Each structure stands twice: as C-alpha cells, then as structure tokens.
Amino acid sequence: MSQSSPPSPFVRFAQFELDSRAGELRKGSHRIKLQEQPLQILAMLLEHPGEVVTREELRQKLWPADTFVDFDHGLNSAVARLREALNDSAQRPKYIETLARRGYRFIGELEQPNNTQAATPELLERDGPWEADFPQVARIGRLPNSKRWLPVLAATGLLAVVSSAYFLRPPAGSKAAGKSINSVAVLPFENASPSPDTDYLADGITQSAIDHLSRLGNLKVISLGSVLRYRGRRDDSRQIGHDLGVRSVMTGKIDFRGDRMIVMAELVDASDGTHIWGEQYNRKVSDILSVQDDIAREIATKLEVRLSVQQENVLRRRYTQDFEAYQMYLRGRYYWNRRSQEDLQRGIAYFEQATERDPNNALAYAGLSDSYFVRAISGALPTGDAMPKAKAAALKALELDNSLAEAHTSLAQITANYEWNWDKAESEYKKAIELNPNYSTGHHYYATFLMGMGRHQEALEEMRRAQELDPLSPAIATFIAKAYYYAGQNDEAINQYHKVLESDPSFPMARSFLIHSLEQAGQFDKAVAQLKIEAAQSGRGQDQSEALDRAYRSKGATGYWTEVLRQVEGGKDPGAGSDLDIAAIYAKLGEKDRAFDLLERAYAQHNMWLMNLKVDPRFESLRSDRRYESLLQRIGLT
Secondary structure (H helix, E strand, O other): OOOOOOOOOEEEEOOEEEEOOOOEEEEOOEEEOOOHHHHHHHHHHHHOOOOEEEHHHHHHHHOOOOOOOOHHHHHHHHHHHHHHHHOOOOOOOOOEEEEOOOEEEEOOOEOOOOOOOOOOHHHHHHHOOHHHOOOOHHHOOOOOOOOOHHHHHHHHOOHHHHHHHHHOOOOOOOHHHOOOOOEEEEOOOEEOOOOHHHHHHHHHHHHHHHHHHHOOOOOEEOOHHHHHHHOOOOOOHHHHHHHHOOOEEEEEEEEEEOOEEEEEEEEEEOOOOOEEEEEEEEEEHHHHHHHHHHHHHHHHHHOOOOOOHHHHHHHHOOOOOOHHHHHHHHHHHHHHOOOOHHHHHHHHHHHHHHHHHOOOOHHHHHHHHHHHHHHHHOOOOOHHHHHHHHHHHHHHHHHHOOOOHHHHHHHHHHHHHOOOOHHHHHHHHHHHHHHOOOOHHHHHHHHHHHHHOOOHHHHHHHHHHHHHHOOOOHHHHHHHHHHHHHOOOHHHHHHHHHHHHHHOOOOHHHHHHHHHHHHHOOOHHHHHHHHHHHHHHHOOOOHHHHHHHHHHHHHHHHHHHHHHHHHHHHOOOOOHHHHHHHHHHHHHOOOHHHHHHHHHHHHHOOOHHHHHOOOOHHHHHHOOOHHHHHHHHHHOOO
16 A cells, blocks of 8 residues: 655645745745745635634634734734735635634635646536636636636637736735825834833834835825824724825834834725735844834835835934934933923933934934924023034034934024024025925924015915924914914914814913914903913913903003013013013013113024014014114124
8 A cells, every 4th residue: 555645835826836844935936025924824724725714713823822912903914914915805805715703714726736637618618608707808807716727728828818917917906006195194103011111112113114204205204293192092094094184094012021022013094994014023122223124114115105225225224223322312202202391301311321322323413402402492491501502413413414304404493593594594494304305393493484584475385384294283283373473464373373272272382372462463351361271271370360451451552561561570580581572562662772672682692582583573663763673684684
C-alpha cells in the first residue's frame, strides 16, 4: 500500500498562490506585501473553502486571550487589508464573503493541480451560456467560478482578454473608480494605558502624523487644535468629517506594556463610513519614531498622494535619533498645547532638557522659541528678556533645519512684533506657508501681520484659510472678528464675536475683544453687561462693573472712561505692557499730551502691540497730530 503524499504548501486560486510554508502571497511572479494577520486569516479561510470561519475561531487563532487588542477593530482592519491585496470588495465579493456578526467564508474556486477535465457542450449547457455574463468585454462583471471554463477560453484566445479586463478593473467603490480623497483629520490617539503619564506619547503620535502629512502640501490636514476637541469621544466619522470639512478621518489607540507598545490606526472615508486602511503595530516603545513614519507613509499611500522625492524625504526625516530627547520634546509640546502660563513654563523646561540631551534637535529649539514668544506677548515675561531668547532659539532651529515652517513662523513673529522689520517678517511668513501650506498657525499669524499693515482683504483671506485648517479653533474665529474691527467694520466684528461666544461662552479672549468693540461703538450699556459676565466667569465680584454702570448713567461716555481709568491706575502695578491701553483711554478723554507720553514709553519698550497703531480705531482722535505721524514713521508704518 503506497503512502499518501504530504499536502502541498501551495494553494492556488484565480491568479493568486499562497505559500503557507514561506508565508507569502503571490500573484504570478509578483509577491504581494501583506502583514502576518491578513495572511493567517487567508490561510484559515482556504483550509475550509465554502465553509464559515467564525469570528471567534479567528480570535482564538490570531488574538490569544492574554493579548491586548481591540479585537473588532483589529479583525475588521486585517480583513480589509486582505481584500485590498486580493482586489476584492465587501459589497461584491469574489473571494471573501462576510456573514454579518458571524464570520467569513471563502467563495472563490481553488485550483486542483491534477484537474484536466475538458469542457464539453454538456458542461457549458449546465451553467448556462457564458455570453449571458460577458455580452462584451467592456461589461465583464465576473469570471465563472468553475475551472472547466479555462480550456474553452484559452482555445478561443479570449482568456487573456477576459482576465486582463477583469483583474485590472478597479473594484466598485474604490478611489480609482471615482473617489477623490484630498483631506484628512487625524483624531487624538486614545491612550488605553492605565497610566496618564503616557498621554504625551499618545499625543505625540497624533501630532507627528499631522505634522508629517501637513508638510506634503497636496493634502488638506486639520490642525491639532481642532481635533483635540474629539479626545475621549466616539463620534461618528461621518459627522466628524462634516464638522471639520474633510473626506477622511483617522482614529487610533495606543497601549503600553512595559517597554512595548501596541498601536492601532484606522482610516475611514468620512463620506460613507467605509474602511480605507488599518494597521496594528506591536513594537518597542523606543520604536515610536518609526511607527509615526509608517503611519504617515501608509496614509499618504492609501489616499493616493503622489509624493515627490522631496516629500518622500520629508516623511523619512528624523529630528533626533535619541529616544529620551524625543520624549522630552513630546512632553514639552504636550504642555505647550495646554497654554496656561504654568504649563508653558514646564514646557520650556522640557524643551531645554531636550536640547541639552541632543543639541541638534531642531524641533526642540522651535518649541522653545514658540514658548518664549507666547509668554512675552501675554505679558508673563518682560519683552526685553524673553524676545532675544525666542529669536536665538528660532535661529538655532533654522540653522539645524531651514525647512521647519514652525521656526520660520516664530522668527517672523519676532521680527514683526518686536523688531518692526516688516519686509523681513513678511518674507519669513511666506517662507513658512510655502514650506507647509497646512500650518494653520502660519496663516493665522501672517493674517495678524497683514492687519497691522492695513491690508485688510488679504488679512481676512489668510484668516479664513487658517480656519479651514483649524475649523473649531475659537482663537482663529475670534481673530476673524479682530480683522473686521481693524478694517473699520466694527458691526461685523461684534456679530462675529457673538458667534464665537455662542459656541464657546467661556472663551475669554472673544469676550474681552467684544467689550473693546462695544466700547468703540459707544454701546456702553452692552459693554457693562459683558463685563458682568466676564467677572462672574472669572470669580470676581461685580463692584467694578456696577461702578462703570453708575458712571455711564451719570456722566455718559466721559464718566465711563474716567471710571475705567480710575480702576486701571488704581489697581496693582498694571505693568509696562498696559501703556498702550492706558494711552487709548487718555485719547478717549481728550488728554492728548498724556496719551503721547504713554505711547512714547511704549515705543521705548518695544511694546509688541504697537504694530497695530496705524489701524487701531481707539487712536482715531490722535491721527491728525504730527506727533502721531512721527511715531508711525519711526515704527515704519508709513
């Protein structure tokens, strides 16, 4: 009795061949890149052709009980990758059929190595005439399942035509069949670890994916500020796409187990909720840089972004190879994004540690520059101390990498607000936007520069571009109103401020700017009402707002401004940064000499808000004075 031969490691179907021994899927002589999990799923399905392989069986095989994973997400992603490799479709499957909530079934026909049965008229009769399925090559919908058709097609010379027309045709619903996805929102990665101390790493992957994709230029990428709104939420991807104005949404989860991490990412078409791409990475935590690179490259590939050599280099660029230095940088950006003065100071400490650990880390220097600038313009640090530090850090970042849009933007802000070198500043703004058209902060800051220059239409266009990239940012929406204010359209500014506060009643900048606009419009009763809301939200008493109310009712606008001045000058040291605001009050009261004294002091201290002196409506009464013209000339605004 002869022994039976061992089962072949090769399984063939259609034009594909699975080599279970080598763990490879091939199509002809071409090896198809496929990760381990999709390969194992295919092997299980091919072991049981025509039978249901349940989700539970797949889970037990691929995801043991002691392995952390979002099973549903992982399985759906793996099957989607398998279908993509086979050019298959969930809606019109040729090979893998989904049985809702149960599992999957292989419905293609396996090739039998020794099957030499010839086709006969009887066999043709049994399945019906093939012309019914293929009335013309251009309308081919599927190949008949039985291998017995192959000799007939080969004999007629039609096999090559049919197979090439069939296998080259994009599946229904694919991007090649008509979808164009040119925008993406990368939502905050969920930190599945019980330790909140790893939040900065989850945010780091989110920020890195946004940064990498933003620099590609031919893909609209939503800024971090808007996507942070979705942290910890499970909103429908279609609704998110609608809210953010994008065609695709990426979600992810990260878990840490000792020195290892499991990262899961999925990209979804926001127009219909269908899966585009998904992947799971099981790596060492120290490999986070390579995971970030892989995610950005995969998204660019799946969205069919055509990459130039320069863009390929962008995706491969590493700003540090030192994992500890990168951790320090991520911690710095984590606190930078929280924006409180205490958090900004903590961020500075981490950025400084990152540069000490790796003096060639351009990103850390850019973070330092951003932090010192914000602390200076908010009045938390003396301008003369903070701005030279901010400039030195920006220049160092650019010395290390002249392609950093963030560093060019920081240098532009310093050059404009502190040095009043308008030509140099504009050149830096434009360079930043050229390097990264998706950098919303670059558009935002350039718009504030254009406001000060009196180029109001351009300013509004840049602010709207910033809003497209960061649609949920209350700061950007507020500065759109500020652009109207400086353009002399104060009524439109007031309407815009109200819109911001309707969506975010606790956003202090919008309410503060609204009060300025109401005062400028002479609507002092409404300004007082807003001051009362502001006091209540900040936990202050109503004494000051009530005093203003009484002063206005008693003596009109003069009474109001006199009481404002009393409160400002009677408080604790208002600081040199407030000289411009106090000068504006004196201008309202008609005390021009005192107003000019304060403006001169602000000039001597390089008050950064003097950039707006030409367009600030609070100084309207001073414009005809030669001292005002002299000041504008010295600042370079004429």
